[in-house]
Amino acid sequence: MKLSHPFPHAAAAIAIVACLFLSGCATKLAQPITGYTCCNLRPDYGWVSSTNMLGGPIMPAGEPVVLDTMKRDTYFFGTIGGDYVSLRDDAARSKDDALRWARQIVVPTDPRVALAGWSPEVQKAVYAAKVVPGMTRPQVLMALSYPSRNDTKDLNASSWRYWTTQEDEPVDILFGADGAVSGFSGKPSAVRTVEFRR
Known part of the structure; x- marks a missing residue:
């Protein structure tokens, strides 16, 4: 016997909200930001943040990066070392601020x-x-x-x-x-x- 979700409409609403959150204001960058991680990064639950709390896992310097999507002028999405990753600039006051930060984190030549x-x-x-x-x-x-x-x-x-x-x-x-x-x-x-x- 197949069990149905006890709140099927709630489950559908959650799925729609999640889809809107992920795609709502997200836009493909005209030119993806590509290169290498400048330095050791500290992902926190899948996010790399400009706040940069030290401790926990390390994403090493020199990993290949492709950031191709931006959302709300502070969030970036793409891959680092082949793994999907999200980045956010917590200090950005504009899209240009966030892009400058992303280009600090992603450098054109391998730092190794x-x-x-x-x-x-x-x-x-x-x-x-x-x-x-x-x-x-x-x-x-x-x-x-x-x-x-x-x-x-x-x-x-x-x-x-x-x-x-x-x-x-x-x-x-x-x-x-x-x-x-x-x-x-x-x-x-x-x-x-x-x-x-x-």
């Missing part, structure tokens, strides 16, 4: 070429999505991706703030006058999320 020329210790730190004192800003970017623009408005600043899944605590990456990482600031549990232990 640059990574191969860095010291073995820096390579290990990047592969682990961690930071070691002495790393440059580009090396930190590849390891951790971009800090949220809400907290770090200038990438030339003497510190970058990242939020971690450890008690929802921030950790600051500190840069010395030479532009290299000089240390960390934050609760020990948050610092452990980013600091590479030799």
Whole structure:
């Protein structure tokens, strides 16, 4: 005997709403954004966000990317490494803001070429999505991706703030006058999320 859904109209309505949400304002990009992941990304339940909470799974730098759909001027859809993915720019105030962010995350050349020329210790730190004192800003970017623009408005600043899944605590990456990482600031549990232990 075939069982029917106890609320068939509700099930149909949910399906329609889901379809509208996924397709309602979504438009194909005239030119898909293609390239490679600039850095290690942190997907959270299938989303990569500009908020960039550290902790959890890593989507590594150098994965091939095709973003072909945009929705509500902040959401992107496509594939990374062949897997379907959704991205959102939580700080975007316009479509241009979101497109700039997407083009930071998706770069035209494979970053693993640059990574191969860095010291073995820096390579290990990047592969682990961690930071070691002495790393440059580009090396930190590849390891951790971009800090949220809400907290770090200038990438030339003497510190970058990242939020971690450890008690929802921030950790600051500190840069010395030479532009290299000089240390960390934050609760020990948050610092452990980013600091590479030799």
